[in-house]
Amino acid sequence: MVINGNVLDMIGNTPLVDVSRLSPNPDVRIVAKLESQNPFGSVKDRIAKHMIVQAEKEGRLRPGQTIMEPSSGNTGIAMAAIAQMKGYPIKILMPTSVSIERRQMLEVFGAELILTPGEEGSNGAVKRAMALAEEHPEYCFLYQYGNDNNPLAHYEGTGPEIWRDCPEITHFVAGLGTSGTLMGTGKFLKEQNPNIKIIAIEPPLGERVEGLRNLDEGYIPPLFDQWHGFDLLDRKRVVRPRESLEWTRALVREGVFAGISSGAALAGAVKVAKEIERGTIVFIVCDGGWKYLSTGAYTDDLDAAEAKAESIIYF
Ligand SMILES: Cc1ncc(COP(=O)(O)O)c(C=O)c1O
Structure with missing residues (x-):
């Protein structure tokens, strides 16, 4: 261990953890990248x-x-x-x-x-x-939706870290807000191995699911165009609020206390795992669960938590 000069030096280099016990396919590994470990708590x-x-x-x-x-x-x-x-x-x-x-x-x-x-x-x-x-x-x-330094942070950080720690990756799954994570990490990974599939998680059109952005809803972040998102993304997976909550709770049972968008990403990873024969899926745990405790997402009756989730924006 080293002594960091200040907290900013501790951003990035987040750990990967294997959560394949949650995989529906014994030949598909599912690995979480814990961005929740960053000093201010998120990706x-x-x-x-x-x-x-x-x-x-x-x-x-x-x-x-x-x-x-x-x-x-x-x-x-x-x-x-x-x-x-x-x-x-x-x-x-x-x-x-x-x-x-x-x-x-x-x-x-x-x-x-x-x-x-x-x-x-x-x-x-x-x-x-x-x-x-x-x-x-x-x-x-600084306008995070249109600032190239947003995806560049992932192109220079998140992507190389995943490639260094998990070169066997076949699929990368993440939620889409500004699209910075998917654009930057996706571009880097594709440059290393064009066969790696880049998959965005979206809510169903017209349904308000935890603030996840549906690209057909009318607002496409400028970054998505600037980084040729439609060429870069291989697929989109639609995830409903209830699935996000269920998979967030499943992560907790693996000891990973994550925010709701991480459950959405995991739900997407599980769908992909069912469709492919074999592979290694890496998904992003964007943040920890601390900031969502008041929503009842972890402990309320699932129907009540689902109803509440409709009115809360998670990202
Ligand atoms: C909790 C959470 N998940 C996912 C995202 C989406 O990430 P990005 O903006 O890089 O697309 C964000 C940010 O918008 C977020 O705060």
Whole structure:
């Protein structure tokens, strides 16, 4: 073990864990990449660090400048933590419909919260942020949905780590919010082995499933186009809220206390495992379960948890 210079040096290099006991096919391994182990608790630590450090290098972010960003939680939390360490004031636009723990975490790290209507979801927060950026050109708006440093953090980090630790990978499965994880990791893995399949998890069209983004819903993150998402993705898998909760609980029984989008990704991995003869599927555990405790996702009666899940945005 080494002594890290500061917490930012501890972002990335997350562990893989075999959860093949949950595989429906004895010839298919299922491996989880625990992004929940990042210091601020999620996969978004990577992009927050990369976007902020690059903006500093490019002169887009100057000492004392205010940062402003729409986020349903994880990106905001990581950016707020880093902004506080580096002395930047930060404003986070977030829908009212996220879990209370997310708001609390942002307060812990000193962010100013601007709440947007819950029924407009993440897209509403993005729209408000765009308008605010026009009104306040003095703010530094890093815009995770269109910033190449988001997928680049995965192209330079998540992808190489998976390839180093699990070169036998045949399928990569992740949820899609900004698409940064899938674009960056997917592009890197395909460059190493074009036979690796890249699979996005989506909610059914028109159904509000835990804030997962359905690409047919009208908003395609600019990054998805910039990184040629339709060419890069091999398949999409639709996962319903109940399946996400069930598989999140199954992960807990393996000792992996993960957030709901991780259950959605695992549900997708299980569907893939049923369809293929053999292989090794790596899926992303985006965050831990801590920020979802108030939702009852782990302990409530499943019907009640499912009903609640419809109104909460998880990412
Ligand atoms: C919990 C969680 N899962 C999945 C995602 C999706 O990741 P990405 O934005 O890289 O597509 C996010 C972020 O939006 C998230 O916060």
